[in-house]
Amino acid sequence: MSPIPRKVVIIGAGIAGLCAAVYARKCGYAVTVLEQHERPGGLATSWQRGAYTFEACLHWLLGSNQHDSMYTLWREVFDIDRMHFVYPEEWMRVESEDGKRLSIYSNLERLEAELLRHAPQDEAHIRHFVHAIRSLSDCPLPSQGGTWQHRFATGLQFLRRVPLLQSLSHITSEAYGKRFSDPLLRGFFGEGENAQLAVLALVFALAWNTNRNAGYPTGGSQAVIGPIAHNLQQLGGVLRTGASVKEILVEDDTAVGVTLDDGERIDADWVLSAADGHTTIYDLLDGRYVGPRMAHVYRTYKTFPSFLQVSLGVARDLSQQCGYVMRLLDSPLEVDPQTALHQIAFRLFHYDPTFAPVGKTAVTCTLPTRNVEYWSRLSEHDPQEYEAEKRRLANSVIALFDAWIPGVRDAIEMVDVSTPATVVRCTRNWQGSMEGWLLTPQTGIRPLPPTLPGLRRFLMIGQWVMPGGGLPSGLITARRAVRRMCRQDGIAFAPDEHEKTTNAAGDFPA
Ligand SMILES: Cc1cc2nc3c(=O)[nH]c(=O)nc-3n(C[C@H](O)[C@H](O)[C@H](O)COP(=O)(O)OP(=O)(O)OC[C@H]3O[C@@H](n4cnc5c(N)ncnc54)[C@H](O)[C@@H]3O)c2cc1C
Incomplete structure (x- = not known):
């Protein structure tokens, strides 16, 4: 032996x-x-409802750029070369209900120009923000693989950014957003529960997106x-x-x-x-x-909050819209007795042809909440009320979707709602957390x-x-x-x- x-x-x-x-x-x-x-x-999951696939996780996969060390690591566990990645030029759009818009572009020059055009009064903070993204966009993560020389070189590059990394990791996204006077820019940095993570996470996401190292993989999770x-x-x-x-x-x-x-x-x-x-x-x-x-x-x-997800199968081609849109709401959406949201984000998966038949679109709306107890209790002890609450929320989200894209309500042919009770059942994560520790x-x-x-x-x-x-x-x-x-x-x-x-x-x- x-x-x-x-x-x-x-x-x-x-x-x-x-x-x-x-x-x-x-x-x-x-x-x-x-x-x-x-x-x-x-x-890391999605589910099938009729002709639609509803993704619950991936916005991007870090390491999609084949010149990055993360790509090499992914290659050790599966054949990442076979994957197809999508890199939207307009990464995100922030919109208010009165029709104002702010585009968050992947290209940094374009992003800077858009932010300055939209909020010239915030110029100093905009320049600081874009500079931070630019600095981290060529910052390799300390390498796990490769020769010791390679690891040493990437380690050195990383060390040079430590002061910036530290300063960005010591301020929450919400607090950072308060530097800006423009409401849409503030909205981009989030508010409440969802924006208590260090702004570093957001800057890294944009940096990796800029250098095409965080693409969305067709087929999702x-x-x-x-x-x-x-x-x-x-x-x-x-x-x-x-x-x-x-x-x-x-x-x-x-x-x-x-x-x-x-x-x-x-x-x-x-x-x-x-x-x-x-x-x-x-x-x-x-x-x-x-x-x-x-x-x-x-x-x-x-912890990260838990979440509900309202998923909609829409018999309409929505590809003229940005794939990820955050809507700032005039009146808050009541998710549950402890949770009211002033902004909600829609993901329109028109860029993933595997999620819906031609001419149709899978749409999701993730709603963060910490009130896991409420949803778990209803799910376990009051199934009728649980279903009624899911219906109420789906109707509220559909109303907001329809207010944004008039008439889209009539094209909705599939509605699905998952709750924190679903997260706990499927993953057993503590407090239904969507991503572990913030x-x-x-x-x-x-x-x-x-x-x-x-x-x-x-x-x-x-x-x-x-x-x-x-x-x-x-x-x-x-x-x-x-x-x-x-x-x-x-x-x-x-x-x-x-x-x-x-x-x-x-x-x-x-
Ligand atoms: C809405 C949302 C968006 C996200 N977006 C992204 C993104 O764009 N990019 C990205 O990289 N990440 C994203 N994430 C985060 C990512 O999905 C998670 O951080 C990651 O999948 C966690 O993986 P894990 O293996 O650590 O834990 P988990 O995925 O939680 O896996 C733990 C597993 O353990 C099992 N388990 C638990 N208890 C037991 C037990 N007693 N016995 C046997 N099995 C057990 C569970 O069922 C589960 O399958 C997102 C997550 C969410 C919810």
Whole structure:
């Protein structure tokens, strides 16, 4: 028998769990991924309703530019070369109900000119903002792969931007927006719950968009998740859906496996949790390995809000409209008893031909809320009222959509509403969070440790160890974790390895 521990159990088949599974298989581990939901993907998901596909996640995928180091990393887990990316010139539009418009262009010169034309009184702040985007647009993220010389060079470039990064990570988007006097520009930076993230996140998004490194992948989330899950199976890994982990088994402060809700026990030499952080620490491990740092984090860090999504199948070609439009509302939209929104955004997926038949358009409207309890309680205890509330909200959103594009109401042939109860059911994320921890002035950009104090052979990955979340957080934390496992086991980390694809899953309980 080989003295090398070789069995890995991964809890959760979101992007993080799937990426970790692919890396671990490439390094020769026998891998089983356990996913409580009926399909992989976690938050990175979409659903089919009639002829329409409604995307719940991807606006962009960081690393779509083949000259970027993130692209190289994506290539390690799936064939990104086959993907088709869309780069809209008009990235976003902000509109008021009285017809004023502000376009946020991808091209920086055009963006600067548009902002100055629209709000000349805000010139100094506009120049500062555009300068920040320009500075970060050629700032590589500290590289994970490549030669040490390459990593050193990108590290140096990154270090030069640290003062700017720090200043932008210490101010929320909402506070930054208040520098501007123009209402549309302020609206662009958001308000309330949704704008409590550091403005750095927004500047990075625009910077990556500018240099065509954050394109929208045609096919949305499924175009990423599907091929990674397929790759895992080709490599001989096991993906079990409908397999809910109840407990992480620990002996002598060492993780030795898991038990499922139905009592099945699965032994392993490593346990990786790619599931919700709070559940992992406080439920699956029963709060035995929290430590003061994590206790502080889970007490004080702010999560992204949860969300409802109103999705509309529209029998009309809407391609003359911008694909992403934020509408500033004269009177707030009441989402639930604790949530009133003064702005809502519509995504018109006319740029994704896989989402609707020719001449028709899939439209979504994401509505943030922190009132998870309200929606979960209705869903569980009062199904009739739950459906009535969903209908009320759908009607309100349709009315706002119709006020914007007169007559569009008559072309709506499909309506779907998901709520925070749906998010919790499908992903079990704490407080129904849409992206884990908010990147705030408090969190900064440093990831949390993947280990828990005193617990061996256990690692955490995914959005709950990297504030700001996003698909790249899954890829990066998964890669780091498997590298760490390999180092500890004396195994060469081989992310490009394609040879070790023989069926090692056979010796692992399926
Ligand atoms: C509206 C919206 C827009 C977004 N836009 C973007 C974007 O444009 N670009 C981008 O990069 N990111 C975006 N994101 C964020 C991104 O989707 C997430 O940050 C990322 O998918 C999180 O991946 P994860 O693997 O860390 O966690 P998750 O996706 O939450 O996966 C965790 C998995 O663990 C499973 N699980 C939980 N508990 C258990 C258990 N006990 N047993 C077994 N399985 C369990 C869950 O079912 C889930 O499948 C967006 C998210 C939302 C909601």
